[in-house]
Amino acid sequence: MKVLLFGASGLLGSTLHKLLQEKGITVLAPSRDNVDLRNPEHLIEYLKQLNFDVLINAAACSNTDWCEDNKEECFKVNWIAPSIMARCSREKEAIFLHFSTDYVFDGRREEYFEEDIPRPLSVYGASKLYGEQEIIKAGGHYYIVRTSLLYKENGKNFLSRVPEYIIKEEEIVCTKDLVSAPTYVPYLAEASLKLIEKNPPYGIYHISGGYPMSACEFVSMFSSIIGKSANIKAVSSKDMKRRAIRPANSFLNIYKYKTLIGFVPERPEVYMRRMYERVYKRQA
Numbered sequence: 164m165k166v167l168l169f170g171a172s173g174l175l176g177s178t179l180h181k182l183l184q185e186k187g188i189t190v191l192a193p194s195r196d197n198v199d200l201r202n203p204e205h206l207i208e209y210l211k212q213l214n215f216d217v218l219i220n221a222a223a224c225s226n227t228d229w230c231e232d233n234k235e236e237c238f239k240v241n242w243i244a245p246s247i248m249a250r251c252s253r254e255k256e257a258i259f260l261h262f263s264t265d266y267v268f269d270g271r272r273e274e275y276f277e278e279d280i281p282r283p284l285s286v287y288g289a290s291k292l293y294g295e296q297e298i299i300k301a302g303g304h305y306y307i308v309r310t311s312l313l314y315k316e317n318g319k320n321f322l323s324r325v326p327e328y329i330i331k332e333e334e335i336v337c338t339k340d341l342v343s344a345p346t347y348v349p350y351l352a353e354a355s356l357k358l359i360e361k362n363p364p365y366g367i368y369h370i371s372g373g374y375p376m377s378a379c380e381f382v383s384m385f386s387s388i389i390g391k392s393a394n395i396k397a398v399s400s401k402d403m404k405r406r407a408i409r410p411a412n413s414f415l416n417i418y419k420y421k422t423l424i425g426f427v428p429e430r431p432e433v434y435m436r437r438m439y440e441r442v443y444k445r446q447a
Contacts, residue, residue: 170222246297253303270410
């Protein structure tokens with residue numbers, strides 16, 4: 164099997180790349196210098212010349228606030244590029260694995276299933292929804308994986324750096340009124356590849372951490388794992404004064420994936436302890 168992977172330098176993509184190599188799978192992982200996803204013509208020409216069995220798209224413009232002010236670039240990467248990848252994958256009869264987000268929803272429900280109607284509140288959420296719709300329209304062998312709030316060891320995002328903030332006794336400003344499901348990236352990567360391995364019906368799948376919580380609850384739980392009090396400043400989402408509106412509750416129900424695949428996530432405490440012991444324990 165030959166896999167073409169976009170976004171291999173990112174939080175999720177780098178983990179997918181490593182996991183695929185460990186499985187002995189041939190992976191082609193082009194960099195931004197090799198192919199510019201903001202250039203549709205370039206992407207089309209690049210894909211035409213390649214043969215692959217699976218195309219994985221872990222690339223995205225994912226800075227939600229940045230996308231509000233850079234709509235055109237955001238749409239090219241999150242909407243147009245996946246559309247091109249989907250059509251090319253269909254033509255080559257390859258499997259297309261694409262990653263989307265809980266931000267396609269408006270956050271007015273307690274949980275979201277795959278068949279619930281998306282109503283994005285931000286440019287980022289809209290761009291990811293449009294990408295989903297184009298993939299579905301293209302047809303073929305596709306898996307769209309919606310996920311949420313990624314974190315892992317050595318990540319540069321907020322959740323990944325929580326143990327560092329706690330150990331250094333830095334003030335942690337976090338939202339108390341936005342609920343989602345923090346997702347440990349190594350789990351997400353392995354769970355997503357199981358779709359390709361087990362080949363359930365094509366379509367949309369929710370794969371997330373499986374346990375709803377706010378950012379402040381995440382910090383408090385990590386504080387308990389470390390055994391050191393966190394300097395938490397709990398604020399409302401409105402107090403953050405960010406450019407993009409976030410859904411109040413975007414918890415993704417994973418029942419469909421759990422039923423068909425059966426590979427469920429561990430409780431968040433397990434992943435937090437793993438992160439702490441692997442990277443941060445020596446710093447405490």
